[in-house]
Amino acid sequence: MAKLKIHLILMKRLLAPLFVAALFTGGAALAVDDLQALTGKWSVKKTNDEGQVFTQTVEVNKDKFVFEILRADAALVFHGEGDFKLEKLGTFSCARFLHIRAGRSASEMRDVDDEYALIYTLDGDTWTTAFNFDRQRDSQKPSLDVYQRVKTGAAKPAQ
Numbered sequence: 001m002a003k004l005k006i007h008l009i010l011m012k013r014l015l016a017p018l019f020v021a022a023l024f025t026g027g028a029a030l031a032v033d034d035l036q037a038l039t040g041k042w043s044v045k046k047t048n049d050e051g052q053v054f055t056q057t058v059e060v061n062k063d064k065f066v067f068e069i070l071r072a073d074a075a076l077v078f079h080g081e082g083d084f085k086l087e088k089l090g091t092f093s094c095a096r097f098l099h100i101r102a103g104r105s106a107s108e109m110r111d112v113d114d115e116y117a118l119i120y121t122l123d124g125d126t127w128t129t130a131f132n133f134d135r136q137r138d139s140q141k142p143s144l145d146v147y148q149r150v151k152t153g154a155a156k157p158a159q
Helices: 002-038
Strands: 040-047 053-061 064-071 076-089 092-103 109-111 116-123 126-131 143-149
Touching: 002 076, 002 116, 053 143, 064 092, 076 109
Parallel strands: none
Antiparallel strands: 040 053, 040 143, 053 064, 064 076, 076 092, 092 109, 092 116, 116 126, 126 143
């Protein structure tokens, strides 16, 4: 009986670090898979409180992002860019937007003294995000947005 207890204690001591390592590596693997799946451009159409329709786009490329807001006539209203990082928070997938520079255009950007974190799910060409739940911000309400992947490339001619 004493030998069995010693074996169980040794097993726990050996398996605990392996379990922790597997947990962290599994989370890293999920983040890498999601990063590959998120690479590209995503778009969602929204309506503001005044009833104006606009489009938000997010383009992800490795550890960088570009975020834009376009009016219904496709005129650029806002441009932001910075670093992009994915993390696992327990069972949640989190996207973080860091070191942000933003302005009315790519040539009129300033440093933004803020970071954004959103919880998301990814299902093929649909990226569902819970935005602005990380902290309260003036004039920015929390939202649930369903982005669709923007298809690239020219359409093939009909034959």
